[in-house]
Amino acid sequence: MLERTIAFIGAGNMAEALIKGLLRAGTARPDSIIATGRREERLEGLRRTYGVRTLLDNVAAVREADVVVLAVKPQALDKVLLQVAPAADQKKLFISVAAGVPISVMERRLGQGMRVIRTMPNTPSLVGMGACALAPGEHASEEDMAVASRVFQSVGITTVVEENLLDAVTGLSGSGPAYIFLIIEALSDAGVKVGLPRYTAQKLAAQTVLGSAQLLIETNAHPGQLKDQVTSPGGTAIAGLHTLEAGGLRTTLINAVEAATRRSRELGEQFLEKS
Ligand SMILES: NC(=O)C1=CN([C@@H]2O[C@H](COP(=O)(O)OP(=O)(O)OC[C@H]3O[C@@H](n4cnc5c(N)ncnc54)[C@H](OP(=O)(O)O)[C@@H]3O)[C@@H](O)[C@H]2O)C=CC1
Numbered sequence: 001m002l003e004r005t006i007a008f009i010g011a012g013n014m015a016e017a018l019i020k021g022l023l024r025a026g027t028a029r030p031d032s033i034i035a036t037g038r039r040e041e042r043l044e045g046l047r048r049t050y051g052v053r054t055l056l057d058n059v060a061a062v063r064e065a066d067v068v069v070l071a072v073k074p075q076a077l078d079k080v081l082l083q084v085a086p087a088a089d090q091k092k093l094f095i096s097v098a099a100g101v102p103i104s105v106m107e108r109r110l111g112q113g114m115r116v117i118r119t120m121p122n123t124p125s126l127v128g129m130g131a132c133a134l135a136p137g138e139h140a141s142e143e144d145m146a147v148a149s150r151v152f153q154s155v156g157i158t159t160v161v162e163e164n165l166l167d168a169v170t171g172l173s174g175s176g177p178a179y180i181f182l183i184i185e186a187l188s189d190a191g192v193k194v195g196l197p198r199y200t201a202q203k204l205a206a207q208t209v210l211g212s213a214q215l216l217i218e219t220n221a222h223p224g225q226l227k228d229q230v231t232s233p234g235g236t237a238i239a240g241l242h243t244l245e246a247g248g249l250r251t252t253l254i255n256a257v258e259a260a261t262r263r264s265r266e267l268g269e270q271f272l273e274k275s
């Protein structure tokens with residue numbers, strides 16, 4: 001149990017995933033969680049579903065909190081930081097999930113010596129299967145990193161990186177669910193093309209992605225070794241793989257991650273130019 005009051009500023013998808021995970025894992029009690037937002041009906045839904053406290057006032061929430069999770073969209077974060085800065089002090093830990101917003105910008109907005117951790121989670125956190133990377137700011141302690149890791153471990157796995165690698169994380173696992181959904185949709189279309197009903201095709205495609213990932217994680221084997229186990233001489237899988245290689249799947253995926261990483265970097269640079 002984290003004996004701390006945690007305020008979520010911006011109670012959208014990512015905040016709800018974390019609230020659900022913290023409660024399910026028993027890491028926090030409902031009365032130690034505060035969620036803020038702009039619409040009372042959204043907050044009422046959170047109160048009813050999770051029993052957490054809610055406020056329309058970000059500053060009041062920050063004042064009460066030991067840990068503040070900044071979970072608004074990146075475009076809204078600058079305004080929120082300036083708004084809550086008067087309530088910030090060095091006893092509070094600030095954790096941001098916002099894509100692209102550099103730690104230096106957050107530290108500058110919140111004030112001298114503030115404890116900030118920047119993270120990049122992903123949407124499978126909504127079902128407890130997230131992947132999150134965390135990077136400490138200059139004034140975040142090891143204990144702060146342990147607290148933040150516990151928050152994200154309640155909805156998946158975590159890893160610690162230097163801040164300059166967070167753009168790469170955004171390109172791979174932050175944006176990655178979008179790539180995987182596209183692949184599942186394409187595999188479902190393919191199933192329909194070869195005669196399967198849509199529902200059956202999608203169920204088989206999704207379970208194949210889930211099961212293959214689980215097999216890789218549980219065996220800790222090299223992906224190439226597991227690929228070889230599926231591939232008999234002169235068989236079906238090698239015929240499919242040949243077509244994927246001819247279509248440049250590897251290069252396309254590498255290009256996609258590189259493009260998303262570049263975009264994340266550009267968004268960060270825009271914040272630095274503005275500040
Ligand atoms: N979605 C993703 O795949 C990922 C998202 N992230 C990051 O997570 C953050 C949140 O994303 P997500 O949860 O998807 O977005 P959502 O739009 O679902 O959530 C943002 C919430 O913030 C609320 N909000 C906006 N402005 C304010 C304000 N001034 N004060 C209080 N609340 C406010 C919004 O309210 P309203 O509904 O009224 O607008 C909304 O409920 C982003 O910074 C994003 O970069 C990180 C990794 C992956």
Ligand SMILES: O=C(O)[C@@H]1CCC=N1
Pocket residue numbers: 099170174175
């Ligand atoms: O596309 C985006 O900006 C967000 C960041 C990570 C995933 N989606």
